[in-house]
Amino acid sequence: MxxxxxxxxxxxxxxxxxxxxxxxxxxxxxxxxxxxxxxxxxxxxxxxxxxxxxxxxxxxxxxxxxxxxxxxxxxxxxxxxxxxxxxxxxxxxxxxxxxxxxxxxxxxxxxxxxxxxxxxxxxxxxxxxxxxxxxxxxxxxxxxxxxxxxxxxxxxxxxxxxxxxxxxxxxxxxxxxxxxxxxxxxxxxxxxxxxxxxxxxxxxxxxxxxxxxxxxxxxxxxxxxxxxxxxxxxxxxxxxxxxxxxxxxxxxxxxxxxxxxxxxxxxxxxxxxxxxxxxxxxxxxxxxxxxxxxxxxxxxxxxxxxxxxxxxxxxxxxxxxxxxxxxxxxxxxxxxxxxxxxxxxxxxxxxxxxxxxxxxxxHFISAFGEHVIAKEVEQAMQEATAGTEVRISEFTVAPQINPEGEQLPYHEWFIEFEKEPEDMDTFADALDKSMQQQNSYYFDLLEGKILQRLKITKVPVSGFQEYMKSIGKLGGQNKLPRLSNDRKIADALEKLKK
Structure with missing residues (x-):
């Protein structure tokens, strides 16, 4: 010593x-x-x-x-x-x-x-x-x-x-x-x-x-x-x-x-x-x-x-x-x-x-009165990835209020995977079940057919870095919000896929 x-x-x-x-x-x-x-x-x-x-x-x-x-x-x-x-x-x-x-x-x-x-x-x-x-x-x-x-x-x-x-x-x-x-x-x-x-x-x-x-x-x-x-x-x-x-x-x-x-x-x-x-x-x-x-x-x-x-x-x-x-x-x-x-x-x-x-x-989602907070989405991600080979680089969540066609609204999870789950549907189900267990309002909205189960949108590799760079907030003490009550970040991430 x-x-x-x-x-x-x-x-x-x-x-x-x-x-x-x-x-x-x-x-x-x-x-x-x-x-x-x-x-x-x-x-x-x-x-x-x-x-x-x-x-x-x-x-x-x-x-x-x-x-x-x-x-x-x-x-x-x-x-x-x-x-x-x-x-x-x-x-x-x-x-x-x-x-x-x-x-x-x-x-x-x-x-x-x-x-x-x-x-x-x-x-x-x-x-x-x-x-x-x-x-x-x-x-x-x-x-x-x-x-x-x-x-x-x-x-x-x-x-x-x-x-x-x-x-x-x-x-x-x-x-x-x-x-x-x-x-x-x-x-x-x-x-x-x-x-x-x-x-x-x-x-x-x-x-x-x-x-x-x-x-x-x-x-x-x-x-x-x-x-x-x-x-x-x-x-x-x-x-x-x-x-x-x-x-x-x-x-x-x-x-x-x-x-x-x-x-x-x-x-x-x-x-x-x-x-x-x-x-x-x-x-x-x-x-x-x-x-x-x-x-x-x-x-x-x-x-x-x-x-x-x-x-x-x-x-x-x-x-x-x-x-x-x-x-x-x-x-x-x-x-x-x-x-x-x-x-x-x-x-x-x-x-x-x-x-x-x-x-x-x-930073919350309450487009339908669900009052979802960052701790809940982070806990859901932690539980869904526990005991699996799945690795996440970054993610954020936003409401989709006006989906195409006759669909019910839903929460859209934008996720950049380093290692994807073998079955994306099973992974989404695990996320959703955790959210229902943590947030009774969210559970009630699904039960009442106001919302449908969450959906996952894959973000390209380095996509979140590209987004932060595009708004002049790459690096330093800048942080990506875990969730938003609007589609501002979601719309920007959607454009990265095109």
Whole structure:
């Protein structure tokens, strides 16, 4: 054991004790975070506009501060972008994380002196918890790759801006710099396909032990490594033992990854976003990710089925239940207040509080009142492929409301197979049965002859990559929605077949 790995074990044990301390007092921890947030922001423009000086409790906060998404918070953000101080948080942000907006172009998410360290510490602590949990630390001596956006930053009114992953690249600690790949020059390549090819050339002869990124884009890297060498990734990198990912559910990709690697490797799931680093997998044998209650983020939760009602109840951490879908609302040291992140979560544990991401409040299918969410389609795919040779590269689901002829409407599953099922009809039946078991509304619609059984449309090899490229979202932190309530993605994929 090297000095570096031995030191990592000692540090991991220390950090684990600190985490256990706040995780064992969740309500008290969140109360402390809440009070500090209100106190520090009471003299900002937002704080004055919403009478922070008179807020004493989360109930007061809920009464005075409505839930907002980015578009609704935008009038304040625009003042920050214009260079004004003390708008959402004292002073000016250190950075803006620039992301693509859905309705009004770019979104500028502030990162402050207070919030930036929480992103770095959570990423570090995820790895340290893995060491504390498993006792494995030799990987710290190998090379580590983080597939991310360009670290080159622009500037707007004296505030640097760029992609979150590019900003974080400036905070890689010194003890990891010698291990970190790819090179700065390669990381700055904007075109994703050119960048992946360059990363392959830089890493193919290195001793890679940790690989991190969104599964769909890491898959692209693995495929090009295999094409370059004719070998499994596990042969190219015999000491590769840890895959770190976030952004999407890994389970639909797991079978294909294990085939590309040639063996199983441990994995750590993360829940990061420009708005905050919310959770990470702290135990290998527990489902869900540990919610970061001590990271300058105050959480509120609204039941998904109540979210669009006139006055939905906002719950705090001590009021949530297991296995219920909630929209997660955050208030942070970056100056986001009662902010609707758009993600839906479920709690898998309350001691400590662990979550899974179940979908997006805007990503669902309910063309007929079925209320299908991402977690359900991912679970159906996992069950349908379990114990088979079937391997999936990517998939998405959309409703077909107006099929040709006299057919009943149905859910259309667009699937890119690496290895197809021997009997497509049996495979579709397995998917459909799982959906019926998970979603009683869907079951009732089939029983009532409102819908017919789902149908599968095969997407050509690399078809999803072509689609993402066509909309300018190939690579980086971009993710394909698992399902949509319209045919926008479906229509684009249909054209790929022609």
């Amino acid at each position: 090297s000095i570096k790995s031995f030191s990592a074990k000692i540090f991991a044990a220390y950090i684990q004790r600190k985490i256990d301390s706040w995780a064992s007092k969740p309500v008290e921890t969140q109360q402390k975070v809440f009070k500090e947030l209100i106190q520090k922001a009471k003299n900002t423009k937002f704080g004055k506009d919403h009478s922070f000086g008179s807020i004493q409790s989360p109930a007061d906060f809920a009464a005075k501060v409505p839930v907002r998404d980015y578009e609704e918070l935008k009038p304040y953000v625009e003042q920050v972008v214009a260079g004004k101080e003390d708008i959402l948080w004292p002073g000016k942000p250190l950075y803006f994380a620039k992301t693509s907006g859905t309705t009004s172009g770019a979104k500028y998410i502030p990162l402050t002196k207070a919030s930036m360290p929480t992103h770095i510490e959570a990423a570090r602590n995820a790895i340290l918890c893995y060491i504390a949990d498993t006792g494995k630390a030799d990987f710290v001596d190998g090379k580590m790759i983080f597939l991310q956006g360009s670290p080159e930053l622009d500037e707007k009114n004296g505030i640097k801006l760029g992609r979150l992953s590019g900003i974080v690249a400036h905070y890689v600690p010194g003890y990891l710099q010698k291990n970190r790949m790819p090179s700065w020059e390669t990381n700055c390549i904007e075109d994703w396909e050119t960048k992946v090819d360059a990363i392959v050339e830089e890493t193919v002869h290195e001793d890679m032990s940790v690989i991190s990124g969104i599964p769909s884009w890491v898959q692209m890297y693995f495929e090009r490594l295999q094409a370059r060498t004719g070998k499994k990734v596990g042969e190219i990198f015999p000491n590769f033992e840890l895959f770190i990912y976030g952004g999407v559910n890994y389970e639909p990709y797991r079978a294909k990854f294990e085939n590309l690697i040639g063996r199983k490797v441990d994995s750590i799931e993360l829940f990061p976003a420009s708005e905050g680093f919310f959770a990470f997998q702290d135990k290998q044998d527990e489902k869900g990710m540990l919610l970061q209650l001590n990271s300058g983020i105050f959480y509120e939760f609204i039941k998904t089925d109540e979210f669009f009602s006139e006055n939905p109840k906002r719950l705090t951490i001590g009021e949530v239940e297991l296995h219920t879908n909630y929209v997660m609302i955050i208030s942070t040291t970056a100056g986001l207040w009662a902010y609707n992140l758009g993600d839906t979560i479920q709690f898998t544990s309350l001691k400590p509080y662990r979550v899974i991401v179940s979908g997006r409040i805007k």
